[in-house]
Amino acid sequence: MTKETLATDPVANLSALVRCASVTPADGGALGALEAMLVPLGFSVERVTFSDDDTADVENLYARLGSAEPHLMFAGHTDVVPPGDVAAWSKPPFEAAIVDDMMIGRGTVDMKGGIAAFVAACASYIAENGPPKGSISFLITGDEEGPSINGTEKLLKHADAKGEVWQGAIVGEPTNPEAMGDMIKIGRRGSLSGIITVHGVQGHVAYPHLADNPIRAIVAFCNALLDTPFDHGTDTFPATNLEITSIDVGNPSVNVIPSKATAAFNVRFNDRWDAESLQMDIHNRLDQAAERLRSGTERPPVDFDITWKERPSPSFLTRDETLIAAMQQAVESVTGRTPKLSTTGGTSDARFIKDYCPVVEFGLVGQTMHMVDERVALSDLRTLTQIYRQFLDRWFA
Template sequence: MAATDPVENLGTLIRCPSVTPAEGGALSVLEAMLSPLGFAVERLTASEAGTPDIENLYARLGQTGPHLMFAGHTDVVPVGDIAAWTHAPFAADIAGGMMYGRGAVDMKGGIACFAAAIARHIEKHGAPQGSISFLITGDEEGPAINGTVKLLEWAAAKGERWDACLVGEPTNPDQLGDMIKIGRRGSISGFVTVHGVQGHVAYPHLADNPLRAAAVIAQALMHPPLDAGTENFPPTNLEVTTIDTGNTATNVIPAKVTLAFNVRFNDLWSVESLQAELIRRLDAACADGTLRPGRAPLRYDLRWSERPSQVFLTKNDALVSSLSGAIETVTGNTPKLSTTGGTSDARFIKDYCPVVEFGLVGQTMHMVDERVAVADLETLTEIYGLFLARWFENAASA
C-alpha cells in the first residue's frame, strides 16, 4: 500500500480488532505500509510468566545518525457495550467528517499520520539524511510488561541507539496544536493492610476495630498536601481509591482493612523519597490514639506496586523547538508545553533518549464512538512532515 494517505492508513488499521493482547492484524498492516518505503521490519513476540504473549514491531530506515524514533501502540481497549456504538467499532465508517472506530485517536491515528508523513517525505525528497525507526507495541493498554520495555531492551542489545523520540499519543485537549507533552508526573500505588481484632460490635473492648485507624490513615496520607507544585509540574496528589474490609455483617468488627492509594508526583520527589514520606505518615497515623484512646499502635503491612513510574522532564531544545515550530507553522497555534495527564510509554523511552509526545485530540479516547475529524488526520500529517524536515535539519547542524 502507498501509505501516503493518512485516512486510508487509519481505516485499514481500525479494521484490525487489536484489543489487548491480540495483534489483530494491525502490525501486519503497518509492516505492509513500511516495507515498500525501504524499512527493515522486525517482529518480536515477548513473553513473561503469568502474562499474555505480546507481538511487537520494530522498523528502521537508514543506517546512520542522527536517528529519530517514532513510538506508539496498535493495541486498543475493549469496545464496551457494542450496542451503544452508532457505528461499528472496527468498521472505520466516515460520517459527518468524522472517522469512527476503536483506536481512531488512541492511537492508531497517530501511527497512520506518521506513516503518511514519512511516505510523503520519501516521495518528495528521498530518505532523510539519517535514520527513522518505528517502535510499536501491542501492550500499551495492557500490563505494559511485554511491550515497549522489552522491545527497547531487545533493540538496544542489538546496537540500536536513538537521538530523540516522538510518541504519537493524543495530547491535545480541544484542537490540534494545543499541547505537547514534554514530561510526565511519576506514579506509584500502594496497598496498606491494617490488622485489628475481630469481635462483636456490642463488646468493643474485646475487639480492636482497624477501621478506626484506617480513617486516620486516609486523612494522614492526603493531608497536609505533599507539596505546592513546581515550575513545570502541578502539586503532587494522593488519592485513596478503596477502603475494604471484606465484611458484610453489620454486627461484626472486622479483623483487618485494606486501603489502596495512588500518587501522581512531581519533580520534588523520587520514588524512594516519596515512599519514605508515606511510611512516616503511616507510622504516625497508626500510633495516633484519637479514635483508639489507650490502645497500642495497630500493625500494618504495606505493599508497593511493582512498576512505579519516575517523574521526568525533557529538556532538548532541538526536539521541542522542531515540533513546536512545525505545529505553529501549520496550525497557527503556539502549543503549551505540558506535563499533565496520566502515564504513557514515554516513561520507559526517556531512559534511552529525549522524548516528547504529540498526537490527535483526545476527547473521545476509550469512549463509545471514539472518533477523529478526517481533516485533523491531514493536518497532523502535515505537522509530522514539517517536524521531520526540521528535526533532521537541526540535528545535522548541531
C-alpha cells in the same frame, strides 16, 4: 515508485489499522497492516515476540529506514482497550465507519491515528525528497494498554543490544485537550500505587472492648495521606497528588466489627520525589497517625502493613531544545497556535524511552479515547500528518 503507491493518505492508513481488532494483547493483524505500509517505503521490518511469567506473549514491531544519523524514533502502540458494550456504539467498533467527517472506531484516537499520520508524513517526505539524510524508525508495541511488560521496554532493550542509537523520539499518544495545537508533552509525572491493610480483631459491636475496630485506623491513615500537601508543584510540574481509590472492609453485617480494613491509593508525583523518598514519606505519615491514635489511650499499637503495587513509574523531563523546538515550530507553522509545554496526564511508554534518548509526545485530541464511539475528525488526522511532515522537514534540514 510513484507517490500514488505510497501510504500518503492518513485516512486510508487509519482505516486499515482500525479494522484490525487488536484488543490487548491480541495483534489482530495490526502489525501486519503496518508492515504492509512501511515495506514499500523502504523500511526494513522486524517483528519480535516477548514472553514473561504470568503475562500473555506480545508481538511487537521495529522498522528502520536509513543507517545514518540523526536517527529519529517514532513510538506507539497498535493494541487497544476492549470496546465494551458493542451494542452501545453507533457503528461497529472495528468497522472504521466515517460519518460527518468523523471516523468512528476503537483506537482511532488512542493511538492508531497517530501511527497512521506519521506513516503518511514519512511517505509524503520520501515522495518529495527521497530517503532522509539520517534514519527513521518505528518502535511499535502491542502491550501499552496491557501490563506493559512484553512491549516497549523489552523492544528498546532488544534494539539497543543490536546497536540501535537514537537522537530523538516522538510518542504519538493523544496530547491535545481540546484542539490540535494545544499541547506538547515534554515529560510525565511519576506514578506510585499501594494498598494499606490494617489488622484488627473481629467482634460484636455490643462488646467493643473485646474487639479492635480497624476502620478507626484506616480512616485516620487516609486523612493523614490527604490532609497535608506533599508539595506545591514546580516550574515544570504540577503539585504531587495522592488519591484514595478504594476503601474496603469486606463486611456484609451491620453488627460485626470487621477483622481488617484496606485502602488503595495512587500518587502522581513530580520531580521533587522519587519512588523511594515518596514511600518513606508515606510510611512516616502513617506511623505518626498510628501514634496519634494511641496517644492517651490504652489501645495496643496499630497493626498495619503496606503492599506496593506494580512497578513505580519515575517522573522525567525532556530538556533537549532541538527536539522540543522542532515540534513546537511544526505545530505553530501548521495550526497558528503556540502549544503549551506540559507534564500533565498519566504515564506513557515515554517513561521507558527517556532512558535511551530525548522524547516528546504529540498526537491527536484525546477527548474520546477509551469511550464508546471513540472517534477522530478527519481534518484533525490530516492536520496531524501535516505537523509530523513539518517536523520531519525541520529535523532532517
